[in-house]
Amino acid sequence: xxxxxxxxxxxxxxxxxxxxxxxxxxxxxxxxxxxxxxxxxxxxxxxxxxxxxxxxxxxxxxxxxxxxxxxxxxxxxxxxxxxxxxxxxxxxxxxxxxxxxxxxxxxxxxxxxxxxxxxxxxxxxxxxxxxxxxxxxxxxxxxxxxxxxxxxxxxxxxxxxxxxxxxxxxxxxxxxxxxxxx
Numbered sequence: 001x002x003x004x005x006x007x008x009x010x011x012x013x014x015x016x017x018x019x020x021x022x023x024x025x026x027x028x029x030x031x032x033x034x035x036x037x038x039x040x041x042x043x044x045x046x047x048x049x050x051x052x053x054x055x056x057x058x059x060x061x062x063x064x065x066x067x068x069x070x071x072x073x074x075x076x077x078x079x080x081x082x083x084x085x086x087x088x089x090x091x092x093x094x095x096x097x098x099x100x101x102x103x104x105x106x107x108x109x110x111x112x113x114x115x116x117x118x119x120x121x122x123x124x125x126x127x128x129x130x131x132x133x134x135x136x137x138x139x140x141x142x143x144x145x146x147x148x149x150x151x152x153x154x155x156x157x158x159x160x161x162x163x164x165x166x167x168x169x170x171x172x173x174x175x176x177x178x179x180x181x182x
Contacts, residue, residue: 107148
């Protein structure tokens with residue numbers, strides 16, 4: 001089995017999404033020691049924005065070759081970091097990960113497992129007063145659904161509310177990670 005681990009936070013060691021995504025990868029490695037892991041840091045080595053000419057990078061090949069994808073996705077300005085958007089633009093490719101047919105779009109990447117680690121500074125979950133501002137998790141669920149994947153999502157939110165809430169959010173996300181099965 002091959003696992004692709006992506007991080008997109010610019011916060012380095014202070015990043016909750018990086019901390020929890022690393023824990024998710026470690027948990028999956030525990031359950032399958034033979035797991036082949038590749039890593040892409042989209043903040044340290046960002047992909048260029050998509051152009052008509054393309055860039056010849058290997059993002060699509062890495063994605064297609066992976067059985068499991070773990071994505072660290074912090075909320076920036078109500079949505080995903082632009083670095084992650086540039087990667088998504090590389091993997092949503094007609095004829096490779098989706099196709100249009102008489103019945104509309106069809107996902108072609110349905111055999112993959114995608115685990116998304118979401119971190120949010122405030123409270124944007126369903127039922128919160130700011131839920132309408134949440135465009136990260138909903139966007140990623142839409143993107144992966146479009147290509148035939150129902151992602152697993154682990155959320156740490158309210159991490160900027162205060163130290164106690166940050167600790168509780170991280171602990172909750174790590175508890176969800178510890179329950180991940182192979």
